[in-house]
Amino acid sequence: MPKSSAIDQDPRLRRVRGLARVLDSSIPLGGGRRIGLDPIIGLLPGGGDAIGAIFSCYILWEGARLGVPGRNLWRMAGNILLETVVGAVPIAGDLFDFAWQANVRNVRLIERTLRSGAVRPSRSRKAIATGVLVAAIAFVLLVAALAWWILASLWGWLHGLLG
Numbered sequence: 001m002p003k004s005s006a007i008d009q010d011p012r013l014r015r016v017r018g019l020a021r022v023l024d025s026s027i028p029l030g031g032g033r034r035i036g037l038d039p040i041i042g043l044l045p046g047g048g049d050a051i052g053a054i055f056s057c058y059i060l061w062e063g064a065r066l067g068v069p070g071r072n073l074w075r076m077a078g079n080i081l082l083e084t085v086v087g088a089v090p091i092a093g094d095l096f097d098f099a100w101q102a103n104v105r106n107v108r109l110i111e112r113t114l115r116s117g118a119v120r121p122s123r124s125r126k127a128i129a130t131g132v133l134v135a136a137i138a139f140v141l142l143v144a145a146l147a148w149w150i151l152a153s154l155w156g157w158l159h160g161l162l163g
Contacts, residue, residue, distance in 0.1 A: 067119030
């Protein structure tokens, strides 16, 4: 089992911790609650949630590079998927994004895996990382296209209703 101090000093883990903090909990709101840039980026119509998901995919990719097993990578991808899909719903999705904090969840999952010593052999890390990253990017592009189509449809419907 790897020593905790060695894990804590890994530059990749430090990077994903910092990114998760910026995305999910960098701005204090008072009452002990914090918000990050992810729900704020999600407010951008037509792809804000897809942009946030791309940043989240970096944490997933680094998890794969660190040797996190496939089942945990899929769980991390599910966290991102849930946050991205629900986050695409105006207002309610942004509130969910604020509460769910997929990035912080995923970093905790990486840390638990590393501390338990349940990492995969290093020779498969690159293949897993590449596969996960390609799948995640394809998914993000699909969500962005779907969000754009929904917004265009709503705009057309509103234009027809009001015009």
